[in-house]
Amino acid sequence: MEKMKLFAGIIVLGSLWGFAECIIGPAIGDAGLPSGTIMTSVFAIGLMMMSRILFKQRGMQLGMGLVAGSLRLFNPFGGCVVCSAIAIAAEGLIFEIIWYKMSLDFRELKTITMKLSMGIVTAYSCYVGGYIITQILTPMVASTGFYVENLIAFMPQILARGLLAAIVGGITIPSIFVLKNFNINNVKDRVYYPTTAAISLLCWVAVITNAIFIIGT
Amino acid sequence: MLMGKEKLIPLAAMIVILIGAGASAYVYTTQTATDNITINGQQYTIDQIFNIAESRTFDLLNFSGIALDDLVIKTGVGCLECHEYTIIGDDGYQKTVTWENIKKGLLTKDGMTVFSDLPKAYRIKNVVKIEVI
Numbered sequence: 001m002e003k004m005k006l007f008a009g010i011i012v013l014g015s016l017w018g019f020a021e022c023i024i025g026p027a028i029g030d031a032g033l034p035s036g037t038i039m040t041s042v043f044a045i046g047l048m049m050m051s052r053i054l055f056k057q058r059g060m061q062l063g064m065g066l067v068a069g070s071l072r073l074f075n076p077f078g079g080c081v082v083c084s085a086i087a088i089a090a091e092g093l094i095f096e097i098i099w100y101k102m103s104l105d106f107r108e109l110k111t112i113t114m115k116l117s118m119g120i121v122t123a124y125s126c127y128v129g130g131y132i133i134t135q136i137l138t139p140m141v142a143s144t145g146f147y148v149e150n151l152i153a154f155m156p157q158i159l160a161r162g163l164l165a166a167i168v169g170g171i172t173i174p175s176i177f178v179l180k181n182f183n184i185n186n187v188k189d190r191v192y193y194p195t196t197a198a199i200s201l202l203c204w205v206a207v208i209t210n211a212i213f214i215i216g217t
Numbered sequence: 218m219l220m221g222k223e224k225l226i227p228l229a230a231m232i233v234i235l236i237g238a239g240a241s242a243y244v245y246t247t248q249t250a251t252d253n254i255t256i257n258g259q260q261y262t263i264d265q266i267f268n269i270a271e272s273r274t275f276d277l278l279n280f281s282g283i284a285l286d287d288l289v290i291k292t293g294v295g296c297l298e299c300h301e302y303t304i305i306g307d308d309g310y311q312k313t314v315t316w317e318n319i320k321k322g323l324l325t326k327d328g329m330t331v332f333s334d335l336p337k338a339y340r341i342k343n344v345v346k347i348e349v350i
Contacts, residue, residue, distance in 0.1 A: 163237030
């Protein structure tokens with residue numbers, strides 16, 4: 001596959017992930033729903049899995065995490081922004097590590113049990129990993145200092161909250177497999193590049209406009 | 218003999234579910250349900266705390282309550298700058314802050330800490346304990 005096509009794929013899917021973190025996540029939180037769980041198990045895992053299925057390339061998910069994390073920096077609300085950005089990028093890295101040994105044609109994931117199991121393991125690891133990273137980084141950035149005993153005392157809560165993320169992830173990944181027969185190479189360049197560019201641009205403009213609007217009010 | 222992926226992955230998923238379920242059970246059984254707050258080893262009710270400490274409001278953040286620094290002083294802690302303060306919620310969530318942070322903090326009527334100089338991660342809900350360390 002052309003490198004340019006992969007690059008455009010990383011940008012568009014990473015931008016969609018970042019858009020979800022900045023705009024959809026807070027709205028879900030305001031509605032009283034577990035936004036962290038939904039963000040990781042549906043949007044992050046769903047988009048990363050989509051990229052793996054459509055492009056069949058390793059490394060894309062880390063790139064997507066970096067793009068999404070960068071977009072998060074343009075939305076300076078909701079606590080430690082740098083910590084959130086790093087945690088998002090870390091979720092991409094955790095996904096890459098978990099899926100590193102999996103074949104790119106997904107021959108191991110023929111049964112629903114395997115797909116469901118990978119969904120559970122991936123969502124739980126990304127959620128718990130991202131949570132722990134935020135808990136370590138926030139006190140450091142806030143200059144109060146990191147106290148390991150504070151993290152240890154809260155670990156049962158983090159591990160418990162990951163359960164819902166794992167269950168939702170177990171539904172997300174098998175669902176994304178409906179795209180398995182879609183061949184991204186069949187999409188003509190004259191459609192692919194303008195579409196990916198337009199969606200990416202829209203995500204960035206929406207997030208930056210939202211930030212300016214909130215700061216202005 | 219190495220375990221194949223078709224066995225290893227479902228096993229890993231089962232372990233993950235067991236860890237999550239075990240942690241949930243632990244959290245449920247150890248969660249503290251109390252209306253009292255222990256500060257430096259002494260128990261107070263929320264009403265007592267609101268009677269002894271002066272009020273504070275963060276207009277920009279839209280929060281009001283009692284001043285954490287005044288509360289710590291009134292509960293008899295000596296050498297305020299020599300200590301750090303660990304604030305613990307009923308779910309085990311805890312954060313350690315300095316006296317400088319305490320001076321910019323408040324405790325709301327529903328038992329949540331808010332600091333004007335710290336991120337939202339320091340908004341600890343249902344505070345049950347403030348340890349002086």
